[in-house]
Amino acid sequence: MTRLRGTLIAAAVPLFLIAACAQPGATGTDAGGPAPDSSSASPQSGDELVARVESYGGFVPPDRTIGTLPAVSVYADGRVLTEGPVPAIYPGPALPNVQVVTLDADQLRKVVEEGAATVRPGTDFGQPNVADAPNTRVTVNTDRGVQSVSVMALNEAQAKDPMLTDAQQAARAKLAAYVKKLRDLGSGDGDAASKPYVPESLAALARPWTAQTGGEPAQPEVAWPGPALPGDYLNPALKIGCVLVSGADLDKVTTAAKKANQMTPWTAGGQKYLINFRPLLPDEKGCAEFKGNR
Incomplete structure (x- = not known):
């Protein structure tokens, strides 16, 4: 696989190495676990993480959650990894269908810039009137360091949920739009075509x-x-x-x-x-x- 490391890393805004993502907090801060590493070291390879979207929790048996693939992972050389479609059969295939798309330098820069403006620790996303819904964690590497938020029921909450204020609804909508953009990039929507990840x-x-x-x-x-x-x-x-x-x-x-x-x-x-x-x-x-x- 060809990796456009030097060009993409140099063209993107400064990035920082993501270490362990933090555990979720109730309002978007990740106070419930160890803080991410905000080291100012520049990426040393295209394998270093730029952005990630992942889900956890919810009404899922614990033995089904170990090893769950992140919804989207974006890397410093422009690769975007997602899980592609699988046949609607039972039992399903043994191997997951992981797909990869490679972004150009401008697309990668926009992922980081929009993430820096959207994924803001401390944002109040509220607690919706939803039970047993998963949490969505979004992490992005920015020129200010690692930024991460966790939101309960990001996609399951109702548009007029009485437990959420207008400001909380707006914050959720902004984050959901960013997550959708990352998913769309990973699905090959646009100029880049997806192919199997090896x-x-x-x-x-x-x-x-x-x-x-x-x-x-x-x-x-x-x-x-x-x-x-x-x-x-x-x-x-x-x-x-x-x-x-x-x-x-x-x-x-x-x-x-x-x-x-x-x-x-x-x-x-x-x-x-x-x-x-x-x-x-x-x-x-x-x-x-x-x-x-x-």
């Missing part, structure tokens, strides 16, 4: 296989061709392990996974596992990325 490594999130009780047809077993399962537990209570697949193993595992689905029983060491495949994004280094919320 990861350098893949995380296999393995948990014990259990027989289905809903009357679904049994899926054929597949012998696991990668590193030993289940790997290191990300969540011992849920017995979800993680192994990192790369190098020669990556080709073997990818080939097998393309013929499998989300309910395929994978056999290894006399055990059966269900595996959630998670391509590592450019800023991610290993299984530790999936412990807890980002």
Whole structure:
């Protein structure tokens, strides 16, 4: 893959390295967790993160949230990664459909400039009259450092929600418009066309296989061709392990996974596992990325 690192980084407004995103606060501040790193060091590679949109929380079983892909990730070399459409079938494909679009320097600059003006920690987004809705976290790297906000029910709240003031509604609408723009860029709307993202490594999130009780047809077993399962537990209570697949193993595992689905029983060491495949994004280094919320 060609990466236009030097040109795009030099043309964009100064960016700063994003470290760990903070945990959410009720009004857009991220006071509930560790603060992001606001270091003034310039990006050293196109793999460094510029902006990200991700969801967490809501009425979702915890074993389904580990390894969830961010909705949008924008990088310093102009790449935008999103999850593309998947067939409306059950069980779905084993491998997620991650797509990549490359922005030009002007588009990348606008992403940062608009993000700096929109993603403002301390903004009052209010608490809407919605239960069990997910939170949306938006993070952007600006010339003032890392800026991050978290908003409950950004898309689920009603336009005339009585729990929200006009100012809160306006702040939500502005942030939602920015998120939509990032999503549209990532979907290939405009001059850039999307294509499949080819990861350098893949995380296999393995948990014990259990027989289905809903009357679904049994899926054929597949012998696991990668590193030993289940790997290191990300969540011992849920017995979800993680192994990192790369190098020669990556080709073997990818080939097998393309013929499998989300309910395929994978056999290894006399055990059966269900595996959630998670391509590592450019800023991610290993299984530790999936412990807890980002």
